[in-house]
Amino acid sequence: MALKILIQGNEKPDIVADYVNAIKLVGAEPTHRVYSELDLDFDGLILSGGVDVHPRYYGQEINGSIGIDEKRDKTEYDLFNAYFKAGKPIFGICRGCQFINVMLGGTLIQHIDCHERHAGGKFHKTLALKDGFIGKLYGEEFITNSYHHQALCKIGEGLKAVQWSENGSIIEAIEHQSLPIFAVQWHPERMVEGSPYYAEAIKNGIIDAKKLFEYFIHVCEKYKSLKGK
Numbered sequence: 001m002a003l004k005i006l007i008q009g010n011e012k013p014d015i016v017a018d019y020v021n022a023i024k025l026v027g028a029e030p031t032h033r034v035y036s037e038l039d040l041d042f043d044g045l046i047l048s049g050g051v052d053v054h055p056r057y058y059g060q061e062i063n064g065s066i067g068i069d070e071k072r073d074k075t076e077y078d079l080f081n082a083y084f085k086a087g088k089p090i091f092g093i094c095r096g097c098q099f100i101n102v103m104l105g106g107t108l109i110q111h112i113d114c115h116e117r118h119a120g121g122k123f124h125k126t127l128a129l130k131d132g133f134i135g136k137l138y139g140e141e142f143i144t145n146s147y148h149h150q151a152l153c154k155i156g157e158g159l160k161a162v163q164w165s166e167n168g169s170i171i172e173a174i175e176h177q178s179l180p181i182f183a184v185q186w187h188p189e190r191m192v193e194g195s196p197y198y199a200e201a202i203k204n205g206i207i208d209a210k211k212l213f214e215y216f217i218h219v220c221e222k223y224k225s226l227k228g229k
Contacts, residue, residue, distance in 0.1 A: 003220050006042040007032040008079055009072055009095070010050045018189040018197075019048055019093075025192055026213045028220075035075045038082055044089040044220040047076060047096030049187060052150060055110060058102045064111030065150070077103070084179070089219045092183030094148055100183050101174060104156025112151050112170065122146045123204040125166040132162025133182050134173045137215060143206045144172065144186040145197075151185065180219045188212045 007019045011034045023030035023046075031042070051067035057077070062068075080103045083090050092100040098108055126144050128135035152171040155161055163173035163184070175182040188209030190197040202208070 002027060002029040003043040003217060003224070004029045004031065004041070005044050005046060005217075005220070006036060006039065006079075007046045007048055008036050008076060009034065009048040015049070018187075018192075018195045019046065021194040022189045022192045022209070022213045025194060025210060026217050028217050035071055036079060038078050040082055040086055040088070042088075043224050044091065044216060045079060045083045046216075047080070047090065047092045047099055047183075048189075049094030049096065049147065051095065052110075053095065053099050053102055053108070055108070058107040060107070060110070062110075084181070087179060087223070089180040089216065089223050090182075091216045092181075093189065094185060094187055097174065097183035097185050098150060098152065100181060101152050101156045101159060104159055104176075105154075106152060106156030106159065107154040109151045109153045111149055123201070123206055126163055126172050127166060127168070128163040128173070132160070132173070133175050133215065134163050134184065134212075137211050138207050143204065144184075145190060145201065145206060146185075147187055148185060180223055182219075184212070 005023050005028050007030055010016055016032050020030045020032060051069050052065040054068050054070055054073050055062055055065050076099055123143050123145055128140050130140050158176050159174045160177050161171045162175055164171055172186060173184045191201045191206055191209035
């Protein structure tokens with residue numbers, strides 16, 4: 001039986017389609033919800049990209065954050081806590097990466113100085129730790145895309161940075177040191193076959209992100225197997 005994955009957040013159909021495609025591509029069953037009820041009947045949770053997290057969640061006033069959706073913040077606050085307490089796998093993408101960091105006590109840069117180099121799908125080189133989850137998948141140097149104006153600042157409790165922009169100024173991936181939680185600042189769902197952005201990504205020397213979604217499914221399978229014993 002295929003694993004069931006909850007894709008939480010984002011209401012734009014064309015964006016949601018990329019997440020759904022990526023999960024189907026690796027043989028799992030995706031369910032997308034914009035404002036999900038508290039539902040633990042899934043094998044893993046994806047916190048997707050989207051608008052900024054309200055700075056109150058990391059003890060700051062609004063100072064550069066835009067497009068805040070407080071209903072989504074509250075929905076994901078409850079979902080994250082439930083999946084975190086259950087020890088279930090959580091995969092964060094862009095906003096999802098930022099949200100995971102905030103939920104574990106970290107902070108964000110509300111508007112990065114180098115915003116122009118990281119917005120609108122630009123491609124750029126990144127550096128990764130060899131022994132981090134992303135380095136094991138793709139090596140220590142590879143190209144990703146970029147669609148963000150915020151970034152991680154202080155890293156949350158239990159998390160470890162494992163990927164950075166080429167000059168080291170932007171954290172591009174994090175992983176929890178003991179729980180099945182990891183996240184990337186970039187958008188892997190736009191870097192798999194079936195996405196309209198895939199051909200352009202490959203042309204620009206970017207990685208095929210299917211392996212990353214396969215890794216998430218492997219983590220979910222491992223969790224389910226352990227809990228089934």
